[in-house]
Amino acid sequence: MIPGPVDGDADADAVALAAAVRSGDRSARAVVDQHLARIDERDEELHAFLLVMADEARAAADAVDATVAAGRDPGPLAGVPVALKDVLCTRGVPTTCGSRILEGWRPPYTATVVARVLAAGGIPIGKTNMDEFAMGSSTENSSYGPTRNPHDPTRVPGGSSGGSAAAVGGGLAPLALGSDTGGSVRQPAALCGVVGVKPTYGLVSRYGLVAFASSLDQVGPFATTVADAAVLLEVIAGHDPCDSTSVPEPGPRLLEGLDDGVDGLRIGIVTELTDVEGVEPEVVAAVEQAGHALEKAGATVERVSVPSAAYGISAYYLIAPAEASSNLARYDGVRYGLRVDAGDTATMNARTRDTGFGPEVKRRIMLGTYALSAGYYDAYYGQAQRVRTLVIRDFARVYERCDALISPTSPSTAFELGARTADPLAMYLSDVCTVPSSLAGHPAMSVPFGAGAHGLPVGLQVLAPARGEAVMFRVAQVVEEAA
Amino acid sequence: MPADAGSRITRADVDHVASLARLALTDDEADALTHDLGVILEHAARVEALDTDGVPPTAHPLPLRNVLRADEVRPGVDRDEVLAQAPATEDGRFRVPPVLGETS
Numbered sequence: 218m219i220p221g222p223v224d225g226d227a228d229a230d231a232v233a234l235a236a237a238v239r240s241g242d243r244s245a246r247a248v249v250d251q252h253l254a255r256i257d258e259r260d261e262e263l264h265a266f267l268l269v270m271a272d273e274a275r276a277a278a279d280a281v282d283a284t285v286a287a288g289r290d291p292g293p294l295a296g297v298p299v300a301l302k303d304v305l306c307t308r309g310v311p312t313t314c315g316s317r318i319l320e321g322w323r324p325p326y327t328a329t330v331v332a333r334v335l336a337a338g339g340i341p342i343g344k345t346n347m348d349e350f351a352m353g354s355s356t357e358n359s360s361y362g363p364t365r366n367p368h369d370p371t372r373v374p375g376g377s378s379g380g381s382a383a384a385v386g387g388g389l390a391p392l393a394l395g396s397d398t399g400g401s402v403r404q405p406a407a408l409c410g411v412v413g414v415k416p417t418y419g420l421v422s423r424y425g426l427v428a429f430a431s432s433l434d435q436v437g438p439f440a441t442t443v444a445d446a447a448v449l450l451e452v453i454a455g456h457d458p459c460d461s462t463s464v465p466e467p468g469p470r471l472l473e474g475l476d477d478g479v480d481g482l483r484i485g486i487v488t489e490l491t492d493v494e495g496v497e498p499e500v501v502a503a504v505e506q507a508g509h510a511l512e513k514a515g516a517t518v519e520r521v522s523v524p525s526a527a528y529g530i531s532a533y534y535l536i537a538p539a540e541a542s543s544n545l546a547r548y549d550g551v552r553y554g555l556r557v558d559a560g561d562t563a564t565m566n567a568r569t570r571d572t573g574f575g576p577e578v579k580r581r582i583m584l585g586t587y588a589l590s591a592g593y594y595d596a597y598y599g600q601a602q603r604v605r606t607l608v609i610r611d612f613a614r615v616y617e618r619c620d621a622l623i624s625p626t627s628p629s630t631a632f633e634l635g636a637r638t639a640d641p642l643a644m645y646l647s648d649v650c651t652v653p654s655s656l657a658g659h660p661a662m663s664v665p666f667g668a669g670a671h672g673l674p675v676g677l678q679v680l681a682p683a684r685g686e687a688v689m690f691r692v693a694q695v696v697e698e699a700a
Numbered sequence: 701m702p703a704d705a706g707s708r709i710t711r712a713d714v715d716h717v718a719s720l721a722r723l724a725l726t727d728d729e730a731d732a733l734t735h736d737l738g739v740i741l742e743h744a745a746r747v748e749a750l751d752t753d754g755v756p757p758t759a760h761p762l763p764l765r766n767v768l769r770a771d772e773v774r775p776g777v778d779r780d781e782v783l784a785q786a787p788a789t790e791d792g793r794f795r796v797p798p799v800l801g802e803t804s
Binding site for chain 2: 458
């Protein structure tokens with residue numbers, strides 16, 4: 218049994234929905250109203266959304282319907298509701314990043330990815346819950362209360378993009394956007410039984426994505442199928458002059474070769490991310506089965522070693538907090554968000570930050586500031602950066618003989634709320650399989666494959682070299698068909 | 701966790717780093733962070749085990765080049781819209797409490 222979207226029906230299929238709206242068979246307004254009703258019904262329990270944009274969504278849907286009525290094509294996402302992680306700026310619409318420090322903030326501009334969704338006929342339907350500033354792996358670090366897993370409300374949806382994953386997994390939106398710094402799209406996708414993609418660094422604009430760790434952050438899609446994820450990634454990918462790290466090349470064409478199969482491809486199972494302590498046996502079994510399915514489809518599958526991947530998690534939890542401590546310096550009570558008044562500016566800054574940030578954000582800021590401070594810089598941050606080089610070199614060596622790699626996305630299926638909140642390190646280890654590609658800037662995605670203990674979804678991670686999205690999606694498509 | 705977890709960072713270190721990070725931590729927060737950071741750094745220090753002699757650091761996954769463009773006037777964000785989000789403003793600017801010990 219494959220636990221797919223909970224309320225799975227034809228309406229979860231974005232490609233089919235957009236086709237129906239484009240041909241005039243269904244109105245975008247009806248599609249949006251139906252999803253708003255579903256959110257009304259279901260989200261009190263799940264708490265996937267921090268804000269439902271009902272009025273804006275209906276207005277956008279009416280505009281799509283008017284475009285169809287005028288005989289023009291609204292675009293590949295015509296009438297499809299898209300949930301937005303609340304780390305993406307939406308002009309005039311509150312954007313909190315799951316933090317009290319940004320409560321009530323209305324950004325003066327819109328993220329490029331959101332503008333592209335709208336330009337493609339997509340309908341932003343709401344802002345989804347997340348771990349504060351995307352720091353966490355369970356969405357329990359949200360200052361606005363946790364999100365629950367649609368497959369079992371006593372369990373977490375993963376994180377940090379847990380609201381987006383739960384919205385798609387719970388049938389509240391066919392598509393969603395999240396951000397992935399060390400696994401924050403892929404891990405919740407795995408835990409909620411949906412597809413989640415972290416694109417190659419630089420493929421998708423970060424303009425209007427509130428920064429966590431700038432050398433790692435990427436926006437990526439959630440969907441119920443590999444094809445739907447491909448459509449959304451095609452829409453959001455491509456050069457943006459507003460992001461200096463955006464690669465000045467057109468985005469990949471993913472749908473064209475999606476069904477080309479894996480015959481003749483060489484695929485490696487990453488030993489360091491699979492055959493290690495802490496990975497649940499059902500998860501390892503799923504990776505084995507996926508390997509057999511790929512072999513049956515004509516690929517060569519073998520175990521490969523990426524030795525430094527085992528150290529990725531340690532390097533990541535120095536590099537990401539270091540960058541975060543710098544990026545989050547901007548929350549100082551001066552230009553936006555919370556201010557806790559004091560007689561002088563320095564005290565105002567420090568009190569504002571202590572009041573506005575939650576415990577995990579303070580932990581990361583402290584960790585990062587320490588790792589960058591005089592006397593410790595080289596031992597911690599410098600060494601982590603050199604390990605990052607080793608990870609890139611090890612991947613390069615493996616990609617000389619492999620076209621793509623597979624591994625678990627998460628060592629475990631969805632865990633119970635509260636299970637890891639008392640132990641920050643245990644929570645950090647949730648990201649052990651996803652951080653290596655993040656450090657390398659490579660694409661990786663999670664595809665639902667099989668079920669683990671308690672019938673909970675298992676995610677298979679497909680990894681590819683930089684700009685290897687087309688091959689990655691082909692492999693994912695075969696995995697999905699075999700699931 | 702190892703028995704000496706926490707030995708990598710002391711309460712005095714935490715107080716110093718908090719001042720660098722502009723965080724007015726409470727006593728309880730500083731104590732909890734002394735423990736948590738000790739445990740996390742103990743794990744992170746696994747990176748010390750790798751031989752990285754002669755390995756250059758990677759700060760960024762892309763070979764970044766400076767991006768230049770023509771200096772043309774383009775619309776930016778609206779000033780009033782930006783100021784409307786600030787906790788305090790005065791005469792079209794952000795207002796803050798005294799910075800250099802002057803009295804307001």
